[in-house]
Structure formats: C-alpha cells, structure tokens
Amino acid sequence: MDASPFRTHWSLDPEVTFLNHGSFGACPTAVLEEQSRLRARMEAEPVRFLHRELEALSDAARAALGSFLDADPDDLAFVNNATTGVNTVLKSLRFDPGDELLTTDHEYNASRNALDFVASRWGVKVVVAKLPWPVRSAQAVVDTVLSHVTARTRLLLIDHITSQTALVLPIAELIRALRERGVETLVDGAHGPGQVPLSLRQLGVAYYTGNCHKWLCAPKGAAFLYVRRDLQPGIRPVVISHGYNSRREDRSRFRLDFDWLGTDDPTPFLCVPKALEVMGGMLPGGWPEVMAFNRAKVLEARAFLCQRLGVAPHCPEELVGAMATVALPDGFPEKPSALGLDPLQDRLLFEHGIEVPITPWPRPPHRHVRVSAQLYNSRAEYQRLAEALVTLLR
Structure with a gap:
C-alpha cells in the first residue's frame, strides 16, 4: 500500500488504514512531545505552573x-470539547413559555440531547427542520431552515459540518438571515476549525463552539467557545468557580468566569499554538493549502467510491469539506456490536484492517460510509476501502 509521506508525523498504528480522522482526530507526535514537555514542567512545580x-x-x-x-482572543474561552460549549450556552439562556428553539434533523445527537433537556426545563418547543436528502444545493438548506422560523423562534442550533452526513452547511447565510429576523444562532462547529476556512469576525455569529483536537490536531480535551461581546454578560460556564466573586478589574467578567474552573490538566489547550504551527508548516501554502489539499483528496475519494459502488453523490461539491459520505446498500437485520457499531464497520476493521465509520442515515436499515481526508491519508487507502466494501457487500 502506498503510504502518504506525511504519515511519519503521526504515531498511527501501521497495521490500520485510518480513514476516520473526523471522529476524534489524531495528534502529530511533535505536538504530543510539546504536551509531555508542558506536563513535566507542571509536575515539577505545580503551584508555580x-x-x-x-x-x-x-x-x-x-x-x-x-x-x-x-x-x-478575549471573546474566546477554552472548554474541554464542543459538547461542553453547546451545553454552556444553552444552560445559560433563559426562555419563556411559547418560545421555539430551532434545529435540523442532522444535528449531532449529544447537542440535540442538550437542546431537548433545556427545552423540557423551560417548557418550550423544539422545532426540527428536516433537510432535503440528498441535498441539491446550499440554497435548499437555507430555504428549508428559514421556512421553519416563526415569530416565536428564539435560537437556531446548527452544525457547521454535520457529523452523520458530513455536510458543510451554509451557516453564514443562515446567521445573517436570522439576525435580520431577531434570532441568534449557536453553531456547533465541532468539525469546523481546520477543516474549512473560518472567520468569526466576519461571521457575526452569536455563539460558536469548536474542537481543536479534530482538524487542528491538538491533543484531546482542547476546544473553545466563542461568545459575541454584547452577549457575554448572559453566559456563564457550566462549572461556577473562583472567578464568580473575583474583584479583579484588569480582566473581563467573561475571562474571570471561564479562565479557571478548578484543577485540571490545561496542557491540551496550551498545545494549540504548537498544533497550529506544526500543521500549518507541513505544506508551503500553510493552512489554506492544508485545507484545500484535504478537500481535494476527499472529493477524489468520494468520486472513486461512488463509481466503484455504483451510487450517486449525496450532495454537490459546494457542501463538502474534508469528509464525505457515500451510500451503501441497506443493512441486514444483524445486532450491532457492544459499542453500537454496524457489523460492517467491525468487519472492515477486523478482516481488512480499515477503520472507517458506517453510520445509519436517515434511519436504519439505510446507511452510508463516511470517509475523512487528512494529510496522512493516501489515494491507495481509499482504493483499498472500495475493494473491501465490494467484497463484504457481495
């Protein structure tokens, strides 16, 4: 198998074809070494550190x-993961009877659970916009979501890039249209930073939370929450700690509330600068070239898989980042594994050494394969996946 020349920068198992960067990311060894250095520094004198x-x-x-x-930077707070960021915002907001919270049927399950929990607490309604599937265009997504906005809509919770279906949703257009209607947006950007270009200043979003451990390739436990300056007084961390009654005047209340939540290992987010440097230094064009390189790779992989499996793409290229889904034949009435995984996913790993998610969508027995593209992946790996799928599905 022809390996990518970049694979040497990661400590991935050489016996596994790893096409699932999207689930938990993978951290380069140089970044892990920086984390070890920081941990050693912390443990040498914890109080000083x-x-x-x-x-x-x-x-x-x-x-x-x-x-x-x-x-x-003062509009950013580090959190452990994007799910924590979503919960932080939703549990800080206040709603009235009759209010509506809008989301889509592609929303990540953990975030949707948080939305349902908060809605039940306040006695408000969750409205779900069912996006067209397959998706014809970004405008079709915008039109569908806006058709569910009413005078009672108070917030939109939406993925930047969907987990189950790998769609890059047109959040800029939605944020702008909703603000014109007096509705703010909470973006679950778990997959956004490092997979697609992102300018929070231009986006004008109320709340955006994203992971740094996925496409930025920082260590696990590094994520951020962005809160627009005018909305920061209404947002409190899930954990209330020493900052709540701090009398310091040299830092904002947002900083005091979020910067110290109790004893924890801060090294994952302290490694973010190193991760940005390492990943951005792997190609001459820096981060823009890294993102373009990965996107081109996954588009090529999607085209090859669709051709080999005899299926059509789910969405146009404008809705693709560095992940893509390809339809598979319906699953068989087999029981999932102990981890709830499709038996096909287990067979790909244990019989062919390929780690890739098989996800049910829009509901069982319908399913598809979701492939990711990171610098360490090669064309030969997607070809190997295609042949394994043909064999197993036969």
Missing part, C-alpha cells in the same frame, strides 16, 4: 487561536 504561569500561557494560546479564527 498553575498559580503563577498558567494565566500568561493561556493568554498566549488564546491569542494564537484568535489569530487563526480571526477573532478577538
């Missing part, structure tokens, strides 16, 4: 992330 040095280190990490996201 956590009490005297952490604030400045965190400020530097947020500055690097803010530059990458085109956002003021």
Whole structure:
C-alpha cells in the first residue's frame, strides 16, 4: 500500500488504514512531545505552573487561536470539547413559555440531547427542520431552515459540518438571515476549525463552539467557545468557580468566569499554538493549502467510491469539506456490536484492517460510509476501502 509521506508525523498504528480522522482526530507526535514537555514542567512545580504561569500561557494560546479564527482572543474561552460549549450556552439562556428553539434533523445527537433537556426545563418547543436528502444545493438548506422560523423562534442550533452526513452547511447565510429576523444562532462547529476556512469576525455569529483536537490536531480535551461581546454578560460556564466573586478589574467578567474552573490538566489547550504551527508548516501554502489539499483528496475519494459502488453523490461539491459520505446498500437485520457499531464497520476493521465509520442515515436499515481526508491519508487507502466494501457487500 502506498503510504502518504506525511504519515511519519503521526504515531498511527501501521497495521490500520485510518480513514476516520473526523471522529476524534489524531495528534502529530511533535505536538504530543510539546504536551509531555508542558506536563513535566507542571509536575515539577505545580503551584508555580498553575498559580503563577498558567494565566500568561493561556493568554498566549488564546491569542494564537484568535489569530487563526480571526477573532478577538478575549471573546474566546477554552472548554474541554464542543459538547461542553453547546451545553454552556444553552444552560445559560433563559426562555419563556411559547418560545421555539430551532434545529435540523442532522444535528449531532449529544447537542440535540442538550437542546431537548433545556427545552423540557423551560417548557418550550423544539422545532426540527428536516433537510432535503440528498441535498441539491446550499440554497435548499437555507430555504428549508428559514421556512421553519416563526415569530416565536428564539435560537437556531446548527452544525457547521454535520457529523452523520458530513455536510458543510451554509451557516453564514443562515446567521445573517436570522439576525435580520431577531434570532441568534449557536453553531456547533465541532468539525469546523481546520477543516474549512473560518472567520468569526466576519461571521457575526452569536455563539460558536469548536474542537481543536479534530482538524487542528491538538491533543484531546482542547476546544473553545466563542461568545459575541454584547452577549457575554448572559453566559456563564457550566462549572461556577473562583472567578464568580473575583474583584479583579484588569480582566473581563467573561475571562474571570471561564479562565479557571478548578484543577485540571490545561496542557491540551496550551498545545494549540504548537498544533497550529506544526500543521500549518507541513505544506508551503500553510493552512489554506492544508485545507484545500484535504478537500481535494476527499472529493477524489468520494468520486472513486461512488463509481466503484455504483451510487450517486449525496450532495454537490459546494457542501463538502474534508469528509464525505457515500451510500451503501441497506443493512441486514444483524445486532450491532457492544459499542453500537454496524457489523460492517467491525468487519472492515477486523478482516481488512480499515477503520472507517458506517453510520445509519436517515434511519436504519439505510446507511452510508463516511470517509475523512487528512494529510496522512493516501489515494491507495481509499482504493483499498472500495475493494473491501465490494467484497463484504457481495
């Protein structure tokens, strides 16, 4: 199998064809070495590190992330993952009887659960916009979502890039149209940063949360929450800690609330600058070339898989980032594995050494395969997947 020359930068199992970067990411060894260095520094003198040095280190990490996201660093807070970011916003907001919370049928299950929980607490209604599938265009998504907006709509929760179906949704158009109607948007950007270009300053979004451990390739446990400056007074962290009654005047209330939530390992988000440097340095054109390179690779993979399996693409290229889904024949009435995985996913791994998700959509027995493209992937790996699928589906 022809391996990518970039694979040497990762410590991935050489016996596994890893086509599932989208689920949990994969951290380059140089970034993991930086994390080990920071952990050693912390454990050498924990009080010095956590009490005297952490604030400045965190400020530097947020500055690097803010530059990458085109956002003021003081509008960013580090959280453990995007699910925490979604919960932070939803549990901070207040609603009245009769209010409506809008989302789509492609929303990530964990975030949808948080939305349902908050709706039940306040006695408000969750309205679900069922997106067309297959999707003809970005405009079809915009039209569908806007058709569900009413005078009672208070918030839209939407994925930037959907997990189950790998669609890059037209969030800029939706945010703008909803703000004109007096409705704010919470974007679950778990897959966004590092997969597609992103400018939070231009987006004008109320709330955006994204993972750094996926496409930015930082260590697990690094994510961020962006809150537009005018809305920050209404947002509190899920964990209330020392900042709540701090009398400091040199930092905003948003900073004081979010910068210290209790003893934890801060090294994942402190490694964000290193991850940005390492990944951005792998190609001459930096991050723009990395994202374009991965997108071109997954589009080629999607075309090859569709041709080999005799199916049509689910969506136009304008809705594709660095992940793509391809339809599979309906599943058989087999029981899922102990982890709830499709038996086909287990067979691909245990019989062919290929790690790739098989996801039910829009509902069982319908299903598809979702492939990711990261620098360490090669064309030969997608060809191997196609042949394995043909064999197993026969």
